[in-house]
Amino acid sequence: MAFREMYALDTFDDSPLTLGWLPLLSFADAAGLFVLALADIGGRASAVWADPLFWIGLLIAFVPTAVRILSGAASRNECIILLLLLGSVLYLQKVLQYPLGFAYNDEFQSLRTALDITNSGHLFHPNPTLAVGPAYPGLEIVANAASSLSGLPLFPTVVVILGVVRLIQILALFLVYEKVSRSTRLAAIATLLFTAEPGFTIGSGQFAYSSFGIPLALFVLYTVVSLTLRTVPREHRKGLLLIAILGLGALTATHHLTSFFLAAFLLLWFVLTLRDQAPDSHIWLNRAILGVLSVLSLILPVVWLVVVGRDIVLGYLVHPAVETAGQLIQVLLGRSSGRLLFQSTGDLQVVPVWEQLVGLASAAVALIAQMFGLYLIWQRHRANVCMLALAVSSLLYPLSLVVRYTPVGASIASRATEYAFFPLALVLALSATAAMDWLRRSNAVRVLPPVRTLSRAAPACLLTYPVTMATVASVLFLGGIVVGAGQTFWHTPGPYIAAANMRSISQEGIDAALWTSVHVGPNQRLAGDLVDRLLMASYGGQWVVPDPTGPGDANVDSIFFSPHLGPAQEATLRRMRIRLLVVDLRFSNGLPASGFYFDGAEPGAYQHTVPINPRYLTKFDGLNGVSRLFDSGNIVIYDTGVLDGKS
C-alpha cells in the first residue's frame, strides 16, 4: 500500500495491518544488534576490528530501514514499527555496551538523587554532584515507583523505563510530524532523519533527567497539536486540554531547559497565529488554546524555579550560557582562537580522517538541505502556522554549529542540537521528498556520469532513488554519531582509560565507594578525581567537593597537584572540612581523555602533555595523622580527620 496523504488524522486508522518487508527488516535490525554485541566483545579485548564492526552494525540496522521508508512503498503501520525497531536498536546498543550497571557520568548524578529518594522516601534532598538535579525529579520519581513496586533493583528498572521512553519519543515524533505536515510519508522520513541527532544514539539512553525531558515535551506537544485540529470533536477538547495541562506540570518537574524550550515554541506558534487577518471561529479557538497553554507553559517553570531554588537553577543555566556567549564574541572578533573540532586529548587515538570527513559532510548536507527545506516551506506551507513555527525553530541548528567552535560551547551545542533537531528533521524531510520526487521524475540518478559508469557493474536496484537518498541519510546518521561521540572511545567498551567518562568506571571504584558507605559512614566530605567523586557520591553516599558540574576549585586541585602537602593545602583541607581523599594511582600512567583529571581548574587542564607525577599522588603516605584506610592497588582512600580535628 502506497503512502496516503492524511488530512483527517484524528480518525481511526483501521486499515488491515500490512507488514510488507517488516519481517525481513526486523531480522536486519536484530542482526545489526548482534554485530554491535560482537563489536563490544572486540572492544573489551582491545581488538582492532571492534570499531569497524561498530559502524557496520549500525549500518546493518539503519540502511535497510532507510531504503524501505524512503522508497515510499511501506504502509503507515510498517513505517511506524520499522521506526520503533530502529529506535530500540539504537537504544539497546547503549545497553549492550554496559549491561551490568550505570556507566555514564550523568547517570551517577541521577543515581544519587534516586537513592536519596529511596532511602528517605522524600524528594528534594541536596545532591553534591548536581545541585539542580533534585529540583527536577520526574525521572527519578518514575524509577522509584517502578523499582519499589516491582522489587527489581534500580538498574534493570531504569533500563526498562528508558526503553519505554524511547518508544514514547519515536511515537510522539512520528505523530507530531504527521499531524503538522498532514503527510505520513514526510512524518516517516522526518522521524528517520531524527535518528541522525548527535545525541540520539550515543547519549540519550542515559539515566539522566535530560533523556526524559524531550520525549515528555514531544508528548505534550502532540496533545497540543491534536487540540488544534479542525476535526477534533468538541467533547474531546476538554480531555485533551486536561492532558496537555497535566503534561506541562509533569514536564516542569522533570527538566528545566526543555520546559523553557517548549514554552518558547508554543509562544512562537501562538504569535504566528496572530498574523491571520481574517480568522474564523476555529482559528479564534486555536488562538485562545495556544495563548492559554503557551502562557501556562511559561508560568509553570518560572514558578517552579522560584519555589525549588532560583539561585541554584539560574546559576546552573545562566553561567555556562553567558560564558559561551562571551567566548563566541571573542572568537567572532578574532580575539581568541576557536576550539579545534575532533581534537583528541590524552593518549587516545585521533579521530580517523574518514570520521572527521563524515562528521563535516553531515553538517554540510544538513545545512544545504535545511536552506532548501526552508524555501519549500515558505513556498508551499507558509499557511501552516505550526510548520512555520518549526521552520523558524530549526534556525537554532546553524547557531548550535557556531557555538561548537567555542572552547566551552561543546556541551551547550550538544544540548542545543537536541532541541534544534526536532524541527530540523521535518525541514530536512521536506527537502528529501522534493529531491526524491525530482529524481523519480527526471530519472536523474541513472543519467549522472559516475552512476552510469557504476551501473555497468552494479545491480539496477542499487541505483534507484531510495538507495541514493538512503546513502545521503546514512551520511547524516553516521555524521551525527561522530559528532555526538566526539572521541572514538565512546563507540565500544574497553579497558580502563584515565578520566574518560564511562571508560573510567570499574568495579574496583564502585567497591571503594560502597566500602566508604559501610565502614566510614555516608555524607563525609570527600575530594578526589571527577569519576571517583561521582562514584563516591552515588554508591558511597558521600558529600563530594567540589561540585562535579561546576567550574572546579583550584585550591582543592592543589592538594593533589602539589609535590608536598604544605600549609596552603592543609588550610584548604581544614577550610573545606575535607575528611576523605580518594587517589587513583592509574592517573600516573595515562593522560586524561577529558583533558583534566580532577576538574577544569586544575593546573594544566586541557594541556597535559605528561601524566601526573606519581610522587604527587603518593605524598599522603607516611604523613603524621593521615590514615590510609583503603588500598585496592589502584585506588587509595585517605582519612585526613586529624587535620580536620575530628578523629
Add this chain to the structure above:
Amino acid sequence: MASLRSADLLAALVCADIVTVLAFTGLSNTVVMAVLAIPFVLVVPGYLVMTAAFAGRRFDIPELLLYSMGMSFVVVILGGLMLNLTPFGLEARSWSLFLGGFTLCVSAVAYVRRSPQGPSGPIPLRQLLAAVSPRTWLMFGLAVAVAAASITLAYYSAAQQENTQGYTVLWIAPAKDAGQQENFYLGVNNMQPTTVSYSLDVSVNGKIVERWQSIALKPHESWQATLFLPSSSYVGKARIDAALYRSAAPSVVFRHVVLWLSP
C-alpha cells in the same frame, strides 16, 4: 456482554489488587510483582485516563500506545509530588495505594462513560493480527532470538571482563559505635579471578602485634578481623600499620593501610 466490554478495566483492577496486596504483605520481591508492577506503573494509568476521558473514541494503535505510556509517566510524576507531601512519602505501599486508588476511580469513570453502543474495545487486535502468516511469525521469532542472543552475549562478555580485571582490597577502619573506640577492624577482599593465599602483619608504632601466616581466599571471598587496642597501651597517638603479602611473593608488600588513633 457488559463484562466483556469492560474486560480491559477489569484486568486493570485485578492488576491493581494483586500489586497492592503484594506490596502490603511485603512480597514485592516476587516474579509476579516484577511482571505486573512495571506495566502497572508505565502503561495502565495512562490507558485508563484515555478510556475515561475519551469514552466512545477509537484510537489507532500508535496513538493509543503514546497516550497510554506518556500519560502514565505524567500520572506517576504528579503522584510522586503529591506523595512527597504525605508523611509516608514514596515507598512501595504508598505507591500501591495511590496507583490502586487511581485505577479504581478512573476505571469507574471509564465504565460509566462508556456507552453500550460504543466501541467494544480499544484495539481490534484480532483484525490486525489476521495478516500475520506463520512464516512471518517465524521471521519475527528468529529476530527476537537473535536480539536475545545479542543481549546475552553482551551480558556475559561484560561479566567476564569484570571477573578478569582482578584486584585485592586491604582495609582498616576504626569502630564507629560509641563505647567501642578501642576496637578496630581489618579486612581483605579477594576480587582476583583465582584463589590467592595471603599473609598479614599488624604493627602498632612499629612493633608487630599480630600476624596471620595464611589467609587463603577464593575469588570474591572476604576475610575480616577485629582487633582490640586499649588506649592505656600507648601514649599520645598510635600508628597502626597493616601490611598484606601474597604467599607467592612473601617479601614484597602487596597492600598497605595505616590507621592513626588518639587516646
